[in-house]
Amino acid sequence: MKDLKEELSPFLFGKTVDNIGFINRTTDVELLWLNMRSGINTILMSPRRWGKSSLVKHIAHLKRNDKNIRFCFLDMFSVRDEAGFYEALSKSLLVSTSSKWEDWVKNAKTFFKRAIPKLSMGIDPAHDFSISFEWEEVEKHKDEILNMPERIAQKQKIQLIVCIDEFQNIHNFNDAENFEKLLRSYWQHHKHVSYCLYGSKRTLMADIFNKKNRAFYRFGDIIQLEKIDTNHWVPFIVEQFKKTGKKITPALAKDIVILMKNHSYYVQQLSHYVWAYTTKEAHDYIIEKALVRMLQVNQAFYQYEVENLSNTQVNLIKAIVDGVEQFTAMKTLQEYHIGTPRNVTKNIKTLEKHDFVEKIDKKVILLDPAFELWFKRFYMGKRW
Numbered sequence: 001m002k003d004l005k006e007e008l009s010p011f012l013f014g015k016t017v018d019n020i021g022f023i024n025r026t027t028d029v030e031l032l033w034l035n036m037r038s039g040i041n042t043i044l045m046s047p048r049r050w051g052k053s054s055l056v057k058h059i060a061h062l063k064r065n066d067k068n069i070r071f072c073f074l075d076m077f078s079v080r081d082e083a084g085f086y087e088a089l090s091k092s093l094l095v096s097t098s099s100k101w102e103d104w105v106k107n108a109k110t111f112f113k114r115a116i117p118k119l120s121m122g123i124d125p126a127h128d129f130s131i132s133f134e135w136e137e138v139e140k141h142k143d144e145i146l147n148m149p150e151r152i153a154q155k156q157k158i159q160l161i162v163c164i165d166e167f168q169n170i171h172n173f174n175d176a177e178n179f180e181k182l183l184r185s186y187w188q189h190h191k192h193v194s195y196c197l198y199g200s201k202r203t204l205m206a207d208i209f210n211k212k213n214r215a216f217y218r219f220g221d222i223i224q225l226e227k228i229d230t231n232h233w234v235p236f237i238v239e240q241f242k243k244t245g246k247k248i249t250p251a252l253a254k255d256i257v258i259l260m261k262n263h264s265y266y267v268q269q270l271s272h273y274v275w276a277y278t279t280k281e282a283h284d285y286i287i288e289k290a291l292v293r294m295l296q297v298n299q300a301f302y303q304y305e306v307e308n309l310s311n312t313q314v315n316l317i318k319a320i321v322d323g324v325e326q327f328t329a330m331k332t333l334q335e336y337h338i339g340t341p342r343n344v345t346k347n348i349k350t351l352e353k354h355d356f357v358e359k360i361d362k363k364v365i366l367l368d369p370a371f372e373l374w375f376k377r378f379y380m381g382k383r384w
């Protein structure tokens with residue numbers, strides 16, 4: 001029997017990359033790090049899976065030995081309401097101030113004077129630790145929890161960097177706008193804390209930070225992440241192959257990047273499949289095979305997305321994929337069955353809201369390059 005190969009894929013997707021495999025973003029790192037250490041709050045924006053979470057984790061990794069700085073990570077992915085937010089914030093603050101769980105208990109006693117939390121720990125506290133409050137208690141002492149980052153930072157003489165991922169989830173809370181006002185009223189006075197807020201739902205994030213009537217309007221600097229340039233991707237891919245005893249030419253590596261339109265997640269995913277199908281040296285037919293495989297893997301997700309669209313929205317996507325620019329021209333309306341000009345405008349807005357498309361200089365483009373290829377090939381039956 002042939003032995004199973006043991007080498008590991010040098011490409012990573014679906015997880016944040018903070019150290020090995022993190023490429024470039026030197027300008028973003030500089031800008032964000034300047035804000036963080038200077039106490040300037042930052043909102044990070046980009047379409048899905050371009051690398052917001054990885055960028056923040058990468059900076060925390062670079063600064064892991066800086067005694068004057070501490071990072072506190074809070075992921076609001078599963079935070080459903082205000083009570084959950086206080087618990088998640090308190091837990092992240094405790095965990096970030098010490099790596100020893102014995103200290104969490106000790107610190108909880110010193111940090112919380114009025115809103116007393118209940119701590120519970122499993123056999124392995126590092127992975128099984130939770131914190132809860134009686135809501136009546138929290139309601140009376142919200143200020144204590146919301147001011148805790150600043151109190152900890154002052155006490156420990158550090159700059160505390162509170163990084164909140166999936167921040168747009170705040171939008172699902174009851175009375176969200178009042179809660180935003182409350183947060184801002186406390187956080188804007190914090191001098192030793194920098195807040196870095198980011199999330200995967202771009203339109204919701206933009207609503208929170210760009211609308212004049214919202215509490216977080218002008219809360220901080222806004223950094224719009226760009227895509228990673230081909231000049232950085234190509235040598236990275238070539239090197240990752242080389243390190244694992246395989247070979248890919250810069251020209252083929254560039255094909256991968258161009259097919260995936262420099263989209264961080266998909267460049268890594270397609271590179272992974274090309275690498276996996278390559279025994280010694282990559283060829284163009286391997287890229288084709290890897291691409292089909294990758295689209296098949298993502299197919300269920302794409303199908304689900306399409307099932308949730310109306311017929312006119314699907315037809316509009318067909319027109320976008322075909323490179324149509326004048327959607328409201330009579331010929332286009334008839335050829336693609338996309339309704340009236342009003343329908344078109346409304347549908348573009350809806351597709352934008354759901355992160356399907358983006359308008360750049362009046363041109364509408366699809367945000368997901370792999371979905372675009374899948375749609376073209378498997379939905380419209382065309383070649384790419």
Ligand SMILES: Nc1ncnc2c1ncn2[C@@H]1O[C@H](COP(=O)(O)OP(=O)(O)OP(=O)(O)O)[C@@H](O)[C@H]1O
Nearest residue numbers: 013014015023048049050051052053054200264265
């Ligand atoms: N600087 C980078 N270098 C190499 N690969 C990267 C980089 N940034 C991101 N990636 C790749 O892109 C994937 C998505 O990154 P990440 O989860 O950080 O994006 P995100 O913008 O936070 O996504 P979401 O919008 O879904 O929250 C990672 O799993 C990794 O494969």
Ligand SMILES: [Mg+2]
Nearest residue numbers: 052053165200
């Ligand atoms: Mg993210």
